[in-house]
Amino acid sequence: MTKGNSLLEIIIVMAIFGLILASLGTLSTTAESLGTNGQLSAIALGKSESLLAFSLDSLKNDFSKNIATTTTEDIFSKIMEVQELDNFTKKIKSIVKWFQNGREQSVTLSEIVTNPNEAYGIGDCQLDGTESWQSPNLLSTHIDLGFGNQATGVFARGGIIYLATNNVSPRDPAADKNDFFIIDARNSSNPVILSRLDTGPGLSAIAVAGPYAYLGNTSINAQLQIADISDLYQPRIIASYKLPGNYSDGTTIPNTLFYNRHKIYLGTAKSQIEELHIINVENPALPLEVGKWETNAGINNIFVSGNYAYLATPNNEELSVLYISTSSIPQKIGGFDAPGGSGNGKSLARDRQTLFLGRTVGHNELFALNIENPAAILVRSSMAVSESINAMVASTGRLFLTTNTKFEVINTENSGLSLIGTVTLPAKPTGITCNGKSLYLSILSSDGLKIIIPSI
Numbered sequence: 001m002t003k004g005n006s007l008l009e010i011i012i013v014m015a016i017f018g019l020i021l022a023s024l025g026t027l028s029t030t031a032e033s034l035g036t037n038g039q040l041s042a043i044a045l046g047k048s049e050s051l052l053a054f055s056l057d058s059l060k061n062d063f064s065k066n067i068a069t070t071t072t073e074d075i076f077s078k079i080m081e082v083q084e085l086d087n088f089t090k091k092i093k094s095i096v097k098w099f100q101n102g103r104e105q106s107v108t109l110s111e112i113v114t115n116p117n118e119a120y121g122i123g124d125c126q127l128d129g130t131e132s133w134q135s136p137n138l139l140s141t142h143i144d145l146g147f148g149n150q151a152t153g154v155f156a157r158g159g160i161i162y163l164a165t166n167n168v169s170p171r172d173p174a175a176d177k178n179d180f181f182i183i184d185a186r187n188s189s190n191p192v193i194l195s196r197l198d199t200g201p202g203l204s205a206i207a208v209a210g211p212y213a214y215l216g217n218t219s220i221n222a223q224l225q226i227a228d229i230s231d232l233y234q235p236r237i238i239a240s241y242k243l244p245g246n247y248s249d250g251t252t253i254p255n256t257l258f259y260n261r262h263k264i265y266l267g268t269a270k271s272q273i274e275e276l277h278i279i280n281v282e283n284p285a286l287p288l289e290v291g292k293w294e295t296n297a298g299i300n301n302i303f304v305s306g307n308y309a310y311l312a313t314p315n316n317e318e319l320s321v322l323y324i325s326t327s328s329i330p331q332k333i334g335g336f337d338a339p340g341g342s343g344n345g346k347s348l349a350r351d352r353q354t355l356f357l358g359r360t361v362g363h364n365e366l367f368a369l370n371i372e373n374p375a376a377i378l379v380r381s382s383m384a385v386s387e388s389i390n391a392m393v394a395s396t397g398r399l400f401l402t403t404n405t406k407f408e409v410i411n412t413e414n415s416g417l418s419l420i421g422t423v424t425l426p427a428k429p430t431g432i433t434c435n436g437k438s439l440y441l442s443i444l445s446s447d448g449l450k451i452i453i454p455s456i
Helices: 023-036 039-061
Strands: 071-074 076-086 090-102 103-114 151-159 160-167 180-184 192-197 203-209 212-217 226-228 238-242 255-261 265-270 278-279 288-293 301-305 308-312 319-323 329-336 345-351 352-358 366-370 378-383 391-395 398-402 406-411 418-426 429-434 436-441 447-451
Touching: 039 076, 039 090, 039 103, 160 203, 160 212, 160 436, 203 255, 212 255, 255 301, 265 301, 301 345, 308 345, 308 352, 345 398, 352 391, 391 429, 398 429
Parallel strands: 151 203, 151 429, 345 391
Antiparallel strands: 071 076, 076 090, 090 103, 151 160, 151 436, 160 180, 180 192, 203 212, 212 226, 226 238, 255 265, 265 278, 278 288, 301 308, 308 319, 319 329, 345 352, 352 366, 366 378, 391 398, 398 406, 406 418, 429 436, 436 447
């Protein structure tokens, strides 16, 4: 170790996919570079390695967990620092400090840790907050979904769009029976339908992960359908799943779907049975319900992160937080009741430790919530939008939302909320997703796909 006021800093940066603890061998190898420059530095390095390994193991069990700590052991101060780069990536630093000959010394081990299990099923958004959104550019595109069809949900990946639709005139002989569309939008000025599929009476929601699309069907005979989309030109249904339970009316149909770690979280309208259903799809051909929860209200949107599920509902408490580590027995641990007494929980989006809650029209429709402790949610800020917020997606420092008539871009930096840009939409939007540098919207129209890019 160099004596004096200098800092010994060993920085090791690597991506750990699936949080595999393969980095410790690299750390031990690095220790050799210290040579015999002092017993204290070797002890400090060992403590830093142990702290880093313990933190990695904690993240493996729950990536959303707050692992930042400061502790003291003998003459050493041990500090774990965490910087969230995005929803699925953290930079963690294990720092050990001590005083030697009256001067502070330290060892720092650093890693970038990724969690692909959380990212799987989430669109690949590459917006980083540097784009200009003062005048969002609504591209002039036209996709004909057929007579009576209106888009109800959208997912985008690699420039390929997966669109769910429902027909408003199903009894009309001219009605288009197809309700699942795969669209090539890699040329955003001229998207092309690659394939279409008739799954049944119509679709209300969609989630996509890997080579499968998970479809919320409007029939009580098969609320969840799973399509193999490995061939973009010939998608096929491989499973149709009816929710278990005793019900006979038409309310037990999906409002929303969310995929996370081989499970589908399906939220229904207010139903004769539970409204939240957790379905294991590890084998997509054999889906199986493994958990359920009663909200006593319809579920409008779901967001799952780590061991927690966030539900937006019309209840007085617009947001419910469930602990789902044991998915067979979800436990309610918290929630949020927005002040003002009006507005239902409608939409959700997340940027690192901030969860955005969109409500139907009321006092303030948009809330930015601190979820560092999901059991004790705090309000960072709120904003009036003056319309219901139907769907949202977040990127670093930006929130993209749709109301009944508009697309809006909100600046979310520094815990504040302020409008950057807006554009009027031709029909009511039902979904929004981000892929690359583009936003894709589903709207209630036979021309059901809209593409928005940053200002030119």
